[in-house]
Amino acid sequence: MDNICALIVDDSSVMRKIVERSLRQAGLSIAQVLEAGNGAEALAVVQKNKVDLILCDINMPVMDGLEFVKQLSSMETAKAVPVVMITTEGSEGHVVQALSAGARGYIRKPFTPEQVKEHVLPVLEAKP
Amino acid sequence: MNPSNSALGSALGRECWLPTLQLAMQEVFELMLACPLEVPAEPPPEDGLDITAMVGLAGQLCGILTVRCSSKSAGRMASRMLGIDAEKAGPEMWDAVGEICNMVAGNFKNKIAGLGDGCMLSVPTVITGSEYNLHSMVNDEMHTVLLFEGEPVVLSLEVHN
Numbered sequence: 032m033d034n035i036c037a038l039i040v041d042d043s044s045v046m047r048k049i050v051e052r053s054l055r056q057a058g059l060s061i062a063q064v065l066e067a068g069n070g071a072e073a074l075a076v077v078q079k080n081k082v083d084l085i086l087c088d089i090n091m092p093v094m095d096g097l098e099f100v101k102q103l104s105s106m107e108t109a110k111a112v113p114v115v116m117i118t119t120e121g122s123e124g125h126v127v128q129a130l131s132a133g134a135r136g137y138i139r140k141p142f143t144p145e146q147v148k149e150h151v152l153p154v155l156e157a158k159p
Numbered sequence: 160m161n162p163s164n165s166a167l168g169s170a171l172g173r174e175c176w177l178p179t180l181q182l183a184m185q186e187v188f189e190l191m192l193a194c195p196l197e198v199p200a201e202p203p204p205e206d207g208l209d210i211t212a213m214v215g216l217a218g219q220l221c222g223i224l225t226v227r228c229s230s231k232s233a234g235r236m237a238s239r240m241l242g243i244d245a246e247k248a249g250p251e252m253w254d255a256v257g258e259i260c261n262m263v264a265g266n267f268k269n270k271i272a273g274l275g276d277g278c279m280l281s282v283p284t285v286i287t288g289s290e291y292n293l294h295s296m297v298n299d300e301m302h303t304v305l306l307f308e309g310e311p312v313v314l315s316l317e318v319h320n
Contacts, residue, residue, distance in 0.1 A: 042282060043261075045254040048241050049191065090261075090282055119265025122275025139269070140262045141190035 070099030
C-alpha cells in the first residue's frame with residue numbers, strides 16, 4: 032500500500048516522533064502523518080480525515096486506547112481503519128482485550144523498527 | 160497481604176527483581192536509544208541528578224518506579240530518541256525521561272510472572288530540581304545505578320506491601 036495516511040495516538044510527543052520514524056525506517060510509503068494526544072482527540076481527527084492506519088497507545092489521559100478502539104469500531108465511516116496498539120502494557124490479558132476491542136495488531140514498547148514492520152505490514156496488506 | 164500479593168512476594172522471589180529491573184532498563188536504552196548502559200565498577204556520585212521521572216504501580220504490586228538523571232543526560236536521551244541537538248532539547252527532555260521511565264516500568268512488570276495483568280501503570284510524572292523529599296510510605300526499596308554515556312542514571316523501585 033502506497034502513500035498512506037497514518038494517525039499516531041500517544042500522550043508523549045517524543046513517542047509519536049519515534050513511532051513516525053520507525054514507520055519510515057520500516058520502508059512504508061507514508062504520505063501524511065497525523066497526531067493525537069489521546070483517544071478523544073484521535074476520534075476527532077478520524078472524523079475529519081481519511082486515515083489508512085492508526086497506531087495507538089493504551090495508557091493515555093482523557094480517553095485510553097482501548098476505549099478509543101471500541102468507539103472507532105462503532106463509527107460506520109472509520110471502523111475498517113486498522114489499528115495497531117503500541118504500548119508498555121504487554122501482558123496476555125491486555126493483548127486479548129485490545130484484539131477483542133477491535134485492534135488488528137499489538138506491539139510492545141520498547142520496540143525496534145523491524146518489529147513495527149513485522150506487525151504493520153500484514154495489517155495493511157489485509158486491508159480491503 | 161492478600162493471597163495474590165503473597166504469591167508475588169514468595170514464589171517469584173524478590174531477590175530476582177533488582178537484576179530484572181536492570182535488564183528492563185538496559186533493554187529500553189538498547190532498543191529505543193541504540194545505546195547500551197554500563198554497570199559502574201564502583202557506585203558513582205549521585206549529585207546533580209535534577210530530573211526525576213516517576214510512574215506509579217497499582218494492583219498486585221503497589222509502589223513507585225523512578226528514574227533520576229542530570230539535565231545533561233536527559234538532553235542526550237532526547238537527542239538520541241528524536242535526532243535533535245542535545246543542547247537545544249527543552250521540554251522534549253522531560254517527555255523523553257518520562258517515557259523511558261514508563262517503558263522501564265512496563266518492561267519490568269511484563270518480565271515478572273503474574274504482574275503483567277495484575278498491575279496497572281500510571282502515566283509518567285517528571286520533577287525538575289533536586290531539593291525535594293519523596294514520602295511514599297514504602298516497605299521495601301530497590302535501587303541501582305547504571306551509566307549512560309558515562310553519566311549515572313539511578314533506577315529505584317519503592318514497594319508498598
